[in-house]
Amino acid sequence: MSTSAEQIPHVPLRGGATVAQLGFGVFQIPPSETAEAVAQALSIGYRHIDTAAAYRNEAGVGQAIRASGLDRGEVFVTTKCQNDDQGFEEAKRALRASLECLRLDHVDLYLIHWPVPSHDRYVDTWKAFIDLHSEGLTRSIGVSNFQPAHLQRVVAETGETPAINQIELHPYLQQPILRRKHQEMMIVTEAWSPLAQGQVLEDPTIVQIADVNSKTPAQIVIRWHLQLGNVVIPKSVTARRIQENFDVFDFALSDGEMRAIGALDEDRRTGPDPDTFVRP
Numbered sequence: 668m669s670t671s672a673e674q675i676p677h678v679p680l681r682g683g684a685t686v687a688q689l690g691f692g693v694f695q696i697p698p699s700e701t702a703e704a705v706a707q708a709l710s711i712g713y714r715h716i717d718t719a720a721a722y723r724n725e726a727g728v729g730q731a732i733r734a735s736g737l738d739r740g741e742v743f744v745t746t747k748c749q750n751d752d753q754g755f756e757e758a759k760r761a762l763r764a765s766l767e768c769l770r771l772d773h774v775d776l777y778l779i780h781w782p783v784p785s786h787d788r789y790v791d792t793w794k795a796f797i798d799l800h801s802e803g804l805t806r807s808i809g810v811s812n813f814q815p816a817h818l819q820r821v822v823a824e825t826g827e828t829p830a831i832n833q834i835e836l837h838p839y840l841q842q843p844i845l846r847r848k849h850q851e852m853m854i855v856t857e858a859w860s861p862l863a864q865g866q867v868l869e870d871p872t873i874v875q876i877a878d879v880n881s882k883t884p885a886q887i888v889i890r891w892h893l894q895l896g897n898v899v900i901p902k903s904v905t906a907r908r909i910q911e912n913f914d915v916f917d918f919a920l921s922d923g924e925m926r927a928i929g930a931l932d933e934d935r936r937t938g939p940d941p942d943t944f945v946r947p
Contacts (some may be wrong), residue, residue, distance in 0.1 A: 672741075674916050675714070675916070676893070678898055681853065681854075682830065684775065684830075686898055687743060687898075688898050689713070689715070689889070690713065690715030690745075690898065691704075691713040691715065691900060691901070692717045692859065692901060693716065694719070696722070696727075696904055698726065699727075701718075701726075701730075702731045704731075704909070705727065705728050705731035705732070706731040706734060706735065707906050709731060709735045709742070711909060714741055715743040715745075715900070716731075716743070716745070718746050718747075719746055719780055720749045720752065720761060720764070720768075720780075721747065721749040721780060725746060725769050726769070729768065729770045733770065743776070744774045744775050745775065746774050747780040748762065748777065748779055748792060751947075753779070753788040753789060753791070754791055755791045758779075758799075759795050759798065759799060762774070762804055763804070766804065772804075774806070775807060776805065776807045776808070776830070777799060777805040779796070779810045779811060780947070781812045782812060782941055783944070783945055789817065790821055790825070793810075796808040807831070808827075809830045809833065809857075810829045810832050810833070811832065812833070812835070815844065815845060815848045818852060818854065822852070828852055828854065831854065831855045831857050832855075833858075833859055833900075834858065835858075835859055835936060836859070836897060837888065838863070838867045838870070838873065838928050838929075839931060839935040840934060856895075857897065858899045859938075860938060861892055861899045861900065862888055863937050867888055867931070868885060869884070870884070873888060873931075876924050880920075882915075885901070885908070885912060886911060886912070886914065888928075889912055890915045890919070895925075
C-alpha cells in the first residue's frame with residue numbers, strides 16, 4: 668500500500684495553521700546525504716520536514732524542497748534554535764541564519780531546541796520568537812524538550828502559549844504527566860525518537876502485534892503514536908524504510924493492542940535529560 672499525501676491527517680495548531688501528523692525527521696542524517704533523503708521522502712508523499720540548526724543539514728533540506736517542484740505552501744518546514752543562540756537578539760539572528768541556509772523566506776514552525784534552565788535564557792528566547800512570528804518569519808512557534816515548569820513559566824511571563832512541544836516519546840518513555848499538561852494547555856505533542864532509536868523494535872509485545880497485523884514493528888509503533896494523537900517524525904536514510912514508515916494508514920490497532928503497548932512504559936530515555944542538558 669502506498670499512502671498519498673492527502674491521506675495523512677493534519678493536526679490544528681494554535682493560530683490557525685495545521686501540520687501533517689506524520690513527518691520526516693533529519694536528525695543525524697549527514698549533510699551530504701540530507702538532500703537525497705528529503706527528496707526521497709517528498710517523492711513518497713511526506714509534506715512535513717523537521718530539521719534544526721544543530722543538525723547542520725538545513726541547506727540540504729532547502730535544496731530538496733526547491734528541487735521537488737512542489738509549491739512552498741505544500742511543505743511544512745520546522746527548524747530549531749540551538750542552545751548557544753538562545754537570548755532575545757541571538758534568537759532573532761539565529762532564525763535569519765537558518766532561513767539563509769534553507770534559502771526560504773519563512774519557516775512553518777520554529778522551536779526552542781532545549782530549555783537549558785541552567786542558562787535561564789529560554790524566556791527571553793521565547794519573547795524573540797513572539798516577535799519573529801509577528802514579523803512573518805515563522806508561521807507558528809513552539810518549544811522542544813520543555814518540562815511542565817518550563818511551559819508554565821513562558822506562558823506566565825509572556826502570555827503566549829507554545830503551539831507544540833516536541834519531546835522524546837516512545838513506548839518505553841510515554842511521559843503521561845507531560846502529555847496531560849499539554850492537553851490542559853492545548854499544546855500539540857510531537858514525538859522525537861519515536862522508535863527509541865530502534866530499541867523498541869525487538870520488544871516481544873510489539874513484535875507479536877506486528878505479526879498479527881502483518882506489519883513491521885516500526886509500522887506498529889508509528890501507528891500507536893498516530894492513534895494517541897501525537898505528531899510523529901520518524902527518520903531513515905533507506906528508501907525502503909522511508910516508504911515503510913509512511914505506509915501506516917491502511918490498518919488500525921485495537922484498543923487491546925493500544926493498552927498492551929501502553930503497558931510497556933519504563934520511563935527510559937534514549938536522549939538527554941531536559942532539566943540538565945546544555946549542548947547542542
